[in-house]
Amino acid sequence: MSQISTRSPKHCGKQGVNIDKLYKKLFFAFSTLFTTLLSLILIIYLILKPTKPEFSLNQADIYQLNLSNSHLLNSSIQLTLFSKNPNQKVGIFYDELQVYASYKGQQITLYTSLPPFYQGHQDSNLLTASLVGNGLPVAPSFGYEVGRDQTAGRLVLNLKVNGRLRWKVGTWVSGRYRLNVNCVAIIPFGSSSPLSSKQGTQCSTSV
Numbered sequence: 683m684s685q686i687s688t689r690s691p692k693h694c695g696k697q698g699v700n701i702d703k704l705y706k707k708l709f710f711a712f713s714t715l716f717t718t719l720l721s722l723i724l725i726i727y728l729i730l731k732p733t734k735p736e737f738s739l740n741q742a743d744i745y746q747l748n749l750s751n752s753h754l755l756n757s758s759i760q761l762t763l764f765s766k767n768p769n770q771k772v773g774i775f776y777d778e779l780q781v782y783a784s785y786k787g788q789q790i791t792l793y794t795s796l797p798p799f800y801q802g803h804q805d806s807n808l809l810t811a812s813l814v815g816n817g818l819p820v821a822p823s824f825g826y827e828v829g830r831d832q833t834a835g836r837l838v839l840n841l842k843v844n845g846r847l848r849w850k851v852g853t854w855v856s857g858r859y860r861l862n863v864n865c866v867a868i869i870p871f872g873s874s875s876p877l878s879s880k881q882g883t884q885c886s887t888s889v
Contacts, residue, residue: 687786688848702758714748718865720810727855732769732772732775732849733769733772734748734887734888734889735765735766735767735768735774735801735847735861735887735889736765736766736768736884736887737763737764737765737766737863737865737884737887738763738764738843738865738882738883738884738885739761739762739763739764739865739866739879739882739883739885740762740763740764740808740880740882741760741761741878741879742759742760742762742839742841742867742869742878742879743757743760743761743876743877743878743879744757744758744760744837744839744869744876744878745758745760745875745876745879746758747759747790747828749820749824750817751824752822752825753819753820753821753822753824754817754818754819754820754851755790755815755817755818755819755820755824756815756816756817756818757783757790757791757813757814757815757818758812758813758814758815758840759783759791759812759813759814759839760810760811760812760813760876761781761783761810761811761813761841761844761867762808762809763809763810763811763841763863763865763885764806764807764808764809765801765806765807765808765809766774766804766805766806766807766865767801767802767803767804767805767806768804769804770803770804771803771805772803772849772850772851773800773801773802773803773849773850773851773852773869774800774801774847774848774849774850775798775801775847775848775849775850775855776796776799776800776845776846776847776861777798777846777847777848777858778795778798778803778845778846779795779796779798779843779844779845779861779868780793780794780796780843780845781793781794781795781796781842782794782813782841782842783789783809783839783840783841783842784839784840784842785788785827785828785837785838785839785840786827788820788821788824789818790815790818790820790839791813791814791818792813792814792815792818794811794812794813795840796809796811796843796845800801800850812860813841814819831871832856832871832888836868836869836870836871837868837870837871838866838867838868838869838878839866839867839869840864840865840866840867841864841865841866841867842862842863842864842865843861843862843863843865844860844861844862844863845860845861846858846859846860846861847859847861847889848849859868859889860887860889861887861888862887862888863885863886863887864885864886865880865883865885865886866883866885867879867883868883
């Protein structure tokens with residue numbers, strides 16, 4: 683003879699309540715852990731206060747800056763940047779760095795990519811890039827503006843770096859932050875080639 687057991691609706695109701703309480707406890711535990719981790723990361727960030735990297739322009743050489751017709755530009759520029767991580771306890775990963783040159787708000791070279799690299803505490807690096815442009819369209823006033831600068835005896839270019847960086851503290855690595863660097867190169871006109879700037883200009887940096 684088989685035995686059949688039955689449970690009253692009251693008993694089933696108590697079991698449902700217990701399961702709900704278990705889910706609530708698990709949810710509360712995971713929420714507390716997640717909040718604690720976020721708070722810990724924020725505290726570490728506020729204590730260390732990562733300082734944005736420093737960039738300066740060591741040298742810029744213009745090998746070519748010619749119009750093939752009234753509005754198509756051929757350009758060739760070689761530059762050297764000095765990069766420093768001023769932080770004592772924070773390392774920096776540089777990702778997706780792209781360099782280009784502009785003149786009076788017009789881009790005059792294509793983007794050149796720099797290889798990703800890691801910069802340790804208070805480390806420094808020299809970065810070199812060859813910037814070129816072939817048949818780039820420019821404003822009709824470009825030739826006039828360059829001629830006016832030639833009369834003034836100097837050419838002013840903006841050399842820019844766009845990319846992303848990540849902070850590293852111990853084994854923890856942050857998410858990616860946008861990096862923008864703007865270096866102003868004041869290049870005197872002369873009879874020799876290439877036109878060069880070696881004044882070591884400090885660049886503006888934003889993160």
